[in-house]
Amino acid sequence: MSLNALVRGGPAGLAALEERLRDDFVTLGWPAKAWITPTQRQAATVHDVIVVGAGQAGLALHVALSQVGIRPVLLDKSPRGFEGPWATTARxxxxxxxKELTGPAMGIPSLSFRAWFIAQFGLDAWSALDKIPRLQWMDYLRWYRRVTAxxxxxxxxxxxxxxQADGVVELDVKAEGEVTTxxxxxxxxxxxRDGLGGATIPAFMQGVDRKFWAHSSDEMDYATLAGKHLGVVGAGASAMDSAATALESGAASVDLLVRRSQLPLINKSKGSGVPGLTHGQYLLPDEWKWRIRHYINAQQVPPPHGxxxxxxxxxxxxxxxGCAVQGVEQVGDKLHVQTSAGVFVLDFLLISTGFAIDWSLRPEFADIAPHVKLWSQRFAPEAGDEDAELSASPDLGPLFEFQGGLPGLDHIHCFCYPAALSHGTVSGDIPAISDGARKLAQGLASLFYRDDIEQHFAKLQSYAEPELDGTExxxxxxxARMRQLQQ
Structure with a gap:
């Protein structure tokens, strides 16, 4: 694609980018040739890899697996084009x-958001862009899915x-009202983010009628909050975005109820974004894994400036x-919210208290949940360094696999946020998603070869493609040559 096409942008620019991407794929030998023998079990197909989730992590893993000759199937309960939170619950x-982070581009420049954006809107528009609009990111992921097939x-x-004990994982999958295995x-x-659980609901909300409150991760029409006096519990990014959306939708007022007396000012997690930790979290001693993740949790991530x-x-x-919520009481059609600073009388509450690892919220995991080894079984922090999120995190093996006594459990790989303590933030967030996907894909290729070693050795022994034909x-x-040399 020429620089002039980059500068101008437009439909022709996107078509040119896709042509360049196709050539890049040829240059890289992508997708690589399949090399795993298809298998069956009980007269039914056994897939090599099934990925649950087709958001940016699932899509990046699809590209990484294709680079090593493995073709995964991605299952997602959402309608096409609405995978992940970007066009649904994110606000x-x-x-x-x-904007400069390459995200799921997997080291392929023409697969990056930057290339996609410039191809359509031009180089000047890219230079003027501050941060990537949320819905535009979803459009990029839709394009990413299409061009990577x-x-x-x-x-x-x-x-x-x-x-199962024989190394196969069975899944009951519901589609079009029918459940198949x-x-x-x-x-x-x-x-x-909520890969092994769901929204954290504080105890003070127990018994409060659902018509008076919602979690910030719920799908809801914020226009219904027009004219209401609203409270938002929390002060993180999602709290600010929820509060802003309510205000823009016509809320009469929004009171942010913040436990801390001062908002955190520094995003400590940015200070950890170096290649040594990205690639080396798993190799750290347990004490340092815990210390780093707990420090970031305790310091808290401030809401974004914008x-x-x-x-x-x-x-x-x-x-x-300095307004920690202590209790919530329904009084007629109002909520009386008791805080450490006094009582707020409100029409509606938005709870923005993040997510928790809570297996009880995910009935699809009922068969494995009791057997998954957790960090609470592996490591006891020093007094004062306790952290409920970290204790509940799964203790994962080197390839994100669950560990525990259930046969076949290690054939399930946790490539979502709860892997952060074991592996770092490489399984969901934009900065290092390509690194995590590549690590898992290459590891899975290694496992398949190990598991089928006799079969692959037999293929090696029977390999008979001649390099020479004897006429060379x-x-x-x-x-005669030795006599010649003696003369």
């Missing part, structure tokens, strides 16, 4: 990551997972610091 105006089955919801040799959970300004520019937004040389008369 930020822009991504929080810098990912095998995504939308409307497929996993209802149960049963690892699928089989795979390796199962990858690319299920996002998201905070998006709230504070409204005169009817109120930042109530003439055998010397050694005796």
């Amino acid at each position: 930020m105006e822009t991504l929080r990551s810098p 990912a095998d995504v089955r939308n409307g497929h919801e996993v209802m149960a997972i049963r690892p 699928w089989q795979t040799r390796r199962l990858v959970l690319a299920t996002g 998201s905070t300004l998006r709230v504070s520019r409204h005169d009817n937004a109120f930042f109530n610091l 040389w003439t055998a010397a008369d050694s005796a």
Whole structure:
């Protein structure tokens, strides 16, 4: 694609980019030739790899697996084009990551968001862009799926997972109202931020009628909040984005109820984004793994600058610091919210308290949950360094695999946020998603070869493609040659 095409952008530019991408794929030998012998079990197909989730993690893993000759099937319960949170529950105006990060591009420049954006809107527009608009990121992922020909089955919801002693994982999958059993040799959970649980609901919300509150991760029409006095519990990124969306939708007022007396100012997690930790988290001693992740958790990530300004520019937004919520009571059609600073009388509450690893919220994991080894069984932190999130995290093996006593459990790989303590943030967030996908894909290729070693050795022994046909040389008369040399 020429520089002039880059500068101009437009439909022709995108077509030219896709042509360049096709040539890049040829240059890289992508997808690589398949090399694993297809298998069957009980007269039914056994897939090599099934990935649950077709968001950015699942799509990146699809490309990485294709680079090593493995063709995965991706199952996602969402409708096509609405995988992940970007066009459903996310409410930020822009991504929080810098636009320069390559995300799931897998080291292929023409597969990057930058290339996709410039091809359509031009180089000047890219230079002027601050951060990537959220819905534009979803458009990019839709394009990414198309140009990489990912095998995504939308409307497929996993209802149960049963690892078997023979190394096959069975899945009950619901699609079009019918449940069928699928089989795979390796199962990858690319299920996002709440991959092993769901929204954290504080105890003070127990018994409160659901018509008076929602979690910030719920799908809901914020227009229904118009004219209401709203409270938002929390002060993280999702709290700010939810508050801003409510204000923009006509809320009469928004009170942010913030436990801390001061918002955190520094995003400590940015200070950990170096290749040594990206690639080396798994190799660290347990004490250091815990210390780093706990420090980041304890310091807390501040809400983004833009998201905070998006709230504070409204005169009817109120930042109530040092207001820890202690109880919530329904009084008629109002909520009386008791805080450490007093009582707020509100019409509706938005709870923005993040996510928790909670197997009880994911019935599809019922067969494996009791057997998964957790970090609480592996490591006891020093007094004062306790961390519920970290204790509940799965203790994963070197290739993100679950560990525990259930036969076949290690054929399930946790490629979602709860892997962070074992492997670092390489299984969901934009900065290092390609690194995590490549690590897992190459590891899975190694496991398949190991598991089928006798079969592959037999192929090696029977390999008979000639390199030479015998006409490339003439055998010397050694005796005559030696006499010749003696003269």
